[in-house]
Structures are given as structure tokens and as C-alpha cells.
Amino acid sequence: MMLTTMRVAFRNISRQKKRSFLLVGAIAFGMLVITLLNALTGGVVENLRVNFSHALGGHVFIIGREFTSSGQVILKIAPDERLDQLLVEHDSVIESLTKRSRTLPTLIFGSKQTMQLMYGVDFLAEDKLLDSLVVTDGSLEHVLEYHDAIILPKPSGERLGVQPGETILVKLETLTGQQNVGEFRVAAFIEDQEQFGISAAYAHRTYLNSLLNLEADEYQVLNMFLTDLAVLEDLARDFRLGLRSPDELEEEFAEVEEEEMGLTVTVGNVPITPTPEPEEIRPWDGTRYEVMHINQIMEPVEQMVGVLNKVALVIFLILLVVTMVGITNTFRMIMIERTREIGTMRAFGMQKGQVRSIFLWEAAFLGILGSLAGVVLGGVIALILGSITFNADPSLQFFLNHGQITFTFAPASIVFNLCLVVFTSLLAAYRPATAAARLSPLEALSSHT
Amino acid sequence: MKKITLLLGTVLIALLVAAAASAQDFAEIEAILARIDARTRFDTDFSAVMTMVVEDPEQGTSKMVVRQFRRDDGDHFLLLIQEPITQKGQGYLLEGDNLWFYDPSSRKFAHTSLKETFQDSDARNADFAQWSYSTSYAVEGYGEGTLGSHAVYIIDLAAVDDTVPFPYVKMWVTQQGDLVLKVEEYSLNRRLMRSSLFPKYAKVGSAVIPVQLVFIDELVEGKRTQVALSEISTSEIPDYVFTKAYIERVNR
Known part of the structure; x- marks a missing residue:
């Protein structure tokens, strides 16, 4: 029917x-x-x-902070067993990872200068990087041989008027803000790697580290690409918990207690909270990590x-x-x-x-x-x-x-x-x-x- | 055996004497540095107009006029840009350890540092505050020489910590009068980065300050900045001048 x-x-x-x-x-x-x-x-x-x-270089980003004796907070990750252990544990879901130092120096050639984001890279560990770069002038053949080689985005090279093989000066600040200068040999010009207006120059991490006042095996950012984004948040949580130091836990606990003990004055059922004092940074030992992810x-x-x-x-x-x-x-x-x-x-x-x-x-x-x-x-x-x-x-x-x-x-x-x-x-x-x-x-x- | 002991003893005594002599000498140089710092400190308020001429091989020559107010008691200064018109109203306010930059276009204050360069010039913000060579640097060595017609001490300094932008400094100080005529500033890997010349001084109240300053960028060919001070005054400056509210008010 x-x-x-x-x-x-x-x-x-x-x-x-x-x-x-x-x-x-x-x-x-x-x-x-x-x-x-x-x-x-x-x-x-x-x-x-x-x-x-792609632009940020990963799905998960880890930075480390240290409190220096002069009271400054610097971005630095030193070799750390906890971090290595976590990387081994999650190896199956990590497609690739990069350990880089970075800076925004002034590049100088003669009377010309330009600012350029610059990464310190371990070219041997990041073996796919050199293959992925599109060279417009010069060659990447000798990059591994020369400790002071620099790979420049084409627009920066043109702005400086420099040619491959010539030497430029790189003026930068160390992690604590002191002035430093290095000489870099231009190996090649590359197409702006990113199509989003973010371009970077690449140099050997060990050499850049020496200018930033970092040890050769130290770095500033650890980025990871994952094989499966479904595990992204779980992995980030694992790293966050695994890298938290005992004093961080204590501080968190103390903060919670302070909040609980704080007296709240109410006027007409509206809680009146005092104006917060400017946050004072408490010194700490070792490295404090921050784990972020693309989500x-x-x-x-x-x-x-x-x-x-x-x-x-x-x-x-x-x-x-x-x-x-x-x-x-x-x-x-x-x-x-x-x-x-x-x-x-x-x-x-x-x-x-x-x-x-x-x-x-x-x-x-x-x-x-x-x-x-x-x-x-x-x-x-x-x-x-x-x-x-x-x-x-x-x-x-x-x-x-x-x-x-x-x-x-x-x-x-x-x-x-x-x-x-x-x-x-x-x-x-x-x-x-x-x-x-x-x-x-x-x-x-x-x-x- | 006795001879060896005697020889070693003699060497040891010689070394101790040399070290003591050196320490004595450094003490003398350190005293000079302390006097230099003390003489650039004002007991009274200080104000002046700074005319800066920046020579940049790429950008050409530009002129900037800046009104400076300074009170060393409490570490205060205010730098208000008056020219060029495009930057008029921008200001730098030092309140103790905090240096603020005010941009009238955004009407916001941003935290900055004495280590930073002043605008696009070769001067640094710290150049307009009280000098602190005696506390920020330790004497590494010194010699005697001449600069022009002046007999000078040539002093090598190394920063005592990482709070100053230049880790190493070489300065030329007149043997008579302790006037700093020239300063060379070096990077962490000891590369010359900036030379500063102070050809003209003036006595202002109890202080003696350079009224003509030349900063030469030793990395960029042809880049230099000349600063000349005029309309110098030690009259009392109202307290409200060293406040954020004042910078906002003058920009209304």
C-alpha cells in the first residue's frame, strides 16, 4: 500500500x-x-x-627555557635523557624531527644590510632538507664541507648584492643579548622555501651555536612531524608530563593552594578580586619545557x-x-x-x-x-x-x-x-x-x- | 737543591711582586673609570636638545631632533622625538630598570631595552643614560699612548656579566682630566663593531659630559651617526615629566 x-x-x-x-x-x-x-x-x-x-616545521613544537645567573630567561635545550627517552618511546609515530637553533640577525655585505630569519641546522641529521631546497644560484655540494656555509633565500641575496662564494657578515645577539658577529660563506641561493612569505636562511647549527653562545649539541626548538594526527594530543600530553620537573609540580601545587586560601570579598554577590601584582619570575634550575601542538x-x-x-x-x-x-x-x-x-x-x-x-x-x-x-x-x-x-x-x-x-x-x-x-x-x-x-x-x- | 729552592723562591717573589704591581695599576685604572662614571652623573636634573644626523649609505642622510630630560637620581630619562615629523611624539621613558617606548600612532607603550639601538641610528639607548663602566666592566689591561695631541691611557675592558650589549671595550682616556675621547666596542668573538668618538665636552653643573658624539658602525661601510647637544639646562624638571601620562599628554 x-x-x-x-x-x-x-x-x-x-x-x-x-x-x-x-x-x-x-x-x-x-x-x-x-x-x-x-x-x-x-x-x-x-x-x-x-x-x-609546514610553515612552523612540524605538528608538535618543544622549546626549553633556562633561568640564567644574571636573571635572564633564555631559550635553550641541552641534551636531556628524559627527552631522549620520550623520543625513543614515541618513535613509531614520529615521522621526522628537527633540532634547530634560530635567530633573526642582520646580514651585512659592504654597505648593504638586511634582516633574515636564520636556522642553525644539523644537515647530517636532517638529510632530506638539502634535497628539498630549490637552488637558483650556486651549489649545495660543498655545504657539508664548509662549517661557515650559509644558504640564502634569493631575495635576501639580491638585496645584499652578494654572489655565491662571497662572504657576508652576520650580526646577531647571543641568547643573553650580547652582540656578536660571524662571517659566513654564501653557498647558494634558494627559492623562498615557503609559499607563505616566511623565508629562512640555513647554516650549520654548530657554527651558529658558537655565535649564539650555545654548545654544539644544544639547540632551541625541537619540531616533530607525526605519521598520524589522531595521536597528536596524546603525544603532546605525554611529552608535557614526561618533561615536567619536580619543582614545576611543586609550584603548580603551591599556586593551587594559594588560590584556595585566597579570601574573596563579595559586594552584592559580585566577587571583588584585588588587582593582580605584576608577575615576578621565580628563578629555577635546569630546563623548563613548553610543548605545543598544531591544534x-x-x-x-x-x-x-x-x-x-x-x-x-x-x-x-x-x-x-x-x-x-x-x-x-x-x-x-x-x-x-x-x-x-x-x-x-x-x-x-x-x-x-x-x-x-x-x-x-x-x-x-x-x-x-x-x-x-x-x-x-x-x-x-x-x-x-x-x-x-x-x-x-x-x-x-x-x-x-x-x-x-x-x-x-x-x-x-x-x-x-x-x-x-x-x-x-x-x-x-x-x-x-x-x-x-x-x-x-x-x-x-x-x-x- | 738549595740553588733550585732559591731560584723557585725568587721566581715566586717576582711573580707576586708583578701581580701586586699589576693589581695596584688596575686599581688606579679602576679609580679612573669610577671618576668617569661619577662625572657623567648629574646631581641636578638635566635637559638638552639632541640633534642627530644619521648617515646611511642605503637610506641617505637623515636628521632627527630629540628632546632629552634626565634625572640620574632614580635612573630616569625621557627622550621625546620632535623631528622628523613622521616620528614626532615617539618617546623613550626610563623608569629605573624599565625602559618603555611609546608610539603615538598605536598609543601604546612597548617594553624595550637599553641594549637596543636608538631608532635607525648607531647610538644605543644606553648612550643617553648615565655611564657605568666601573660597575659593568673589569679592567683586562691597559697601556699608554697618544690620541691626536692628547696623552691617553688605552684601557681594555671585559664585561663582568652578560647584561651589557658589548662584551669587550677599549677606551682612550686622557691622562689629564680623565676625559674619554674614544671608545671601541667589540663583539663576543672580539670583532670591532662600533667606534664612538667624543671630541667635545662641556661642564654642566657638577658633571662633565660630551656634547658632541660620533658613533661609527664598523660593520656597515659608511654608516655613522653624529649627535650634538644644545639648549643644555640643569633647571629642575617637574616629576610628572618622567611619567607615561606626560608622554601621552604631549601627544594629544
Whole structure:
């Protein structure tokens, strides 16, 4: 019986092609907008995650801080058994890792100077780095031989007017802020490695360390790329807990106690807290680590995208309300047009519920067809837009995947939207359907419509 | 055996005498450094107008006029840029150990350091505060020589800790009057980075300060900064001048 009802409902839709087309079109438009917006924001988040990881050189970032005898806090990681042990334990999920020192020195050649981010790299340990660099001038052949070799981004080389083989001065500050100068031999120019306006020069870590006043085996940042991002937060937590020193734990405990013991004065149930004193840094021994991961960096972006998705949903709901009004009016018209037909069907023994079902099935079919059309159309538009390569501003490149817009379709979200459309369509058609079901067969047959 | 003992004893005594003599000499040089520091300290308030001419081979020559207010009691100074018009209102406020930079375009104060360079010049923020050679550096050695027509001590200094930007300093000080005529500043690996010349001094109240200063960047060919002080005054400066509120007010 249900099949018959469905068949009649489908026949009714195909009987009024123009009207059905308009209703399906309206629903499809709403579905197209929400699908494209959701897919676009999903793609942007994915691209930002990948591009940020690439630009920052990893998924997990570890920095170490030491408190010096002169009261300064410096960024430094010295060889540490705890860290080595953790790296061994998580070796299976670590795709690659880099231990680098970094600085933002002034490069000087004759009377010209420029500032340039510079990494101190262990080229033997980072064996894939040299292969990944695109050389525009000079050669990377002798980089391993010369302890003072420097690989420069092409724009910096051009700004200085230096040629490969020539020597430049690098003026920098040691970790504690003292001035230091080193001579570096330009090995090669490379294309800006990052497509996002972040470019870096590379030199031997041991030599750069000697200028930064670090030991040869020390470094400042440990970055890790993981094989599986699903383990990202667990791994970061393991490192955070594993690298926490006992005095850090004590301090945390003391802070909690202080908070608990603190008296709170309330005025009208509003707690009045005194203005906090400027935070005083307490000296500590050894290295204190900070473990960050890409998801923490992405958190504000994801929040922003969440707001965008909510805005898109509101727009979608508004479109649906407008469409619902259209569906209700259309079904009222349909009911009037088909009064005699309903009367005939009722006279032949069709029950009230079946009449209602025919109307509701029509609405459901319209909703399903409209939603599917919207999704398919969205897919086609995404395919076309996604194949265009945009030569955008470097900052915009962060949102793109190799210059192309990425659309990430979330099946759960599509199914949710589809259900929402079908539900609202049914809701819109319910009253006309009930009114049609309540028609008396006698009155319906005597109707002139 | 006795001869060897005698020889060793003689050598030991000679070494002790030399060390004592050296310590004595260093004490004399340290006293000179203390006098230099003391003489650049003002007992009264101090204000002046600094005209800075920065010669940069890439950027060309630029002029900057800065109004300086200084109160050494409590380590205060305020540097307010008056020219060029694009930087007018920018200020540096030293309050004890804290140095703040104010940018009127953002209306915000940012923490900076005495180690930093002043704007794009070759001068450092510390150059406008009271000198502290005697406390920041230890004497490594010294010699005698001449600079122009002046008989000078040439003193080698090494920083006592890492709180000063230049770990090594060589200075030329007149034997008569303890005037610093020239200072060379070196990097941690002892490369000459900056030369400072002080060709003209003036007595201001109880202090004797250079009123003409030349800073030469020894790494960038042709880069140098000349500073001349004028409108020098030791009149009392109201307390409110050394406050953040004052910098904000003059920018309204």
C-alpha cells in the first residue's frame, strides 16, 4: 500500500513539472549554499592546518627555557635523557624531527644590510632538507664541507648584492643579548622555501651555536612531524608530563593552594578580586619545557570557522523558512486543484491517512530531490572552483592548497542538512495534507475544481 | 737543591711582586673609570636638545631632533622625538630598570631595552643614560699612548656579566682630566663593531659630559651617526615629566 502511495506521490510531482522544478530549485539553492559554505570552511581549516604545520616545521613544537645567573630567561635545550627517552618511546609515530637553533640577525655585505630569519641546522641529521631546497644560484655540494656555509633565500641575496662564494657578515645577539658577529660563506641561493612569505636562511647549527653562545649539541626548538594526527594530543600530553620537573609540580601545587586560601570579598554577590601584582619570575634550575601542538594554534581558527558555520546555518534556515512558505502555499493550491480527484479516490475507498501520506510523500520527494540536486550542484561548483589555481597574496596562500581552493565535504553534515530539509518540507506540507485528508468525498466530488 | 729552592723562591717573589704591581695599576685604572662614571652623573636634573644626523649609505642622510630630560637620581630619562615629523611624539621613558617606548600612532607603550639601538641610528639607548663602566666592566689591561695631541691611557675592558650589549671595550682616556675621547666596542668573538668618538665636552653643573658624539658602525661601510647637544639646562624638571601620562599628554 505504501508503495502505491509513493508511486502516486511521485506521479503527481512529475505531472506538474514546472511547479515541481521551481520548488526543487528553491530547496536546491538553499542546500547548495550551506553545502558549499560548510565544505569551504572545512577545506580552509584543513589547509590552514597543513600550511601552518609546514610553515612552523612540524605538528608538535618543544622549546626549553633556562633561568640564567644574571636573571635572564633564555631559550635553550641541552641534551636531556628524559627527552631522549620520550623520543625513543614515541618513535613509531614520529615521522621526522628537527633540532634547530634560530635567530633573526642582520646580514651585512659592504654597505648593504638586511634582516633574515636564520636556522642553525644539523644537515647530517636532517638529510632530506638539502634535497628539498630549490637552488637558483650556486651549489649545495660543498655545504657539508664548509662549517661557515650559509644558504640564502634569493631575495635576501639580491638585496645584499652578494654572489655565491662571497662572504657576508652576520650580526646577531647571543641568547643573553650580547652582540656578536660571524662571517659566513654564501653557498647558494634558494627559492623562498615557503609559499607563505616566511623565508629562512640555513647554516650549520654548530657554527651558529658558537655565535649564539650555545654548545654544539644544544639547540632551541625541537619540531616533530607525526605519521598520524589522531595521536597528536596524546603525544603532546605525554611529552608535557614526561618533561615536567619536580619543582614545576611543586609550584603548580603551591599556586593551587594559594588560590584556595585566597579570601574573596563579595559586594552584592559580585566577587571583588584585588588587582593582580605584576608577575615576578621565580628563578629555577635546569630546563623548563613548553610543548605545543598544531591544534592549539588552530583552536582560534576553528572557533572562527565554527561561528562562520553557524552563520551559514542561520542563512540556510532563513532560506528554508522562505521555501516552507512556498511549499505550504503550493500544497494549498494543489489541494484545491485536486479536490475532485481526492473525492474520487476517497469514493474508491482510499482512507484519510493515505490521502495525507500522498501529500507528505510529495513533500518528502521534493525535499530529497532538492537536497540531492543542491549537493550535486555544490559538488560540481566545488570541482570547477577547486581546479582553478589562484596566484594570491602570500598571506592568502595559507588558506589555499598549492594556490587552489579546497572543499572538504562532511557526510554527517550533508545528511543532517538533508534531514532538516525533508523535515521542514514535511512540516510545511502537513497542514494542507491534513486539510486534504479531511475533505468529505461527497463534497469533494461535487466541487467544481 | 738549595740553588733550585732559591731560584723557585725568587721566581715566586717576582711573580707576586708583578701581580701586586699589576693589581695596584688596575686599581688606579679602576679609580679612573669610577671618576668617569661619577662625572657623567648629574646631581641636578638635566635637559638638552639632541640633534642627530644619521648617515646611511642605503637610506641617505637623515636628521632627527630629540628632546632629552634626565634625572640620574632614580635612573630616569625621557627622550621625546620632535623631528622628523613622521616620528614626532615617539618617546623613550626610563623608569629605573624599565625602559618603555611609546608610539603615538598605536598609543601604546612597548617594553624595550637599553641594549637596543636608538631608532635607525648607531647610538644605543644606553648612550643617553648615565655611564657605568666601573660597575659593568673589569679592567683586562691597559697601556699608554697618544690620541691626536692628547696623552691617553688605552684601557681594555671585559664585561663582568652578560647584561651589557658589548662584551669587550677599549677606551682612550686622557691622562689629564680623565676625559674619554674614544671608545671601541667589540663583539663576543672580539670583532670591532662600533667606534664612538667624543671630541667635545662641556661642564654642566657638577658633571662633565660630551656634547658632541660620533658613533661609527664598523660593520656597515659608511654608516655613522653624529649627535650634538644644545639648549643644555640643569633647571629642575617637574616629576610628572618622567611619567607615561606626560608622554601621552604631549601627544594629544
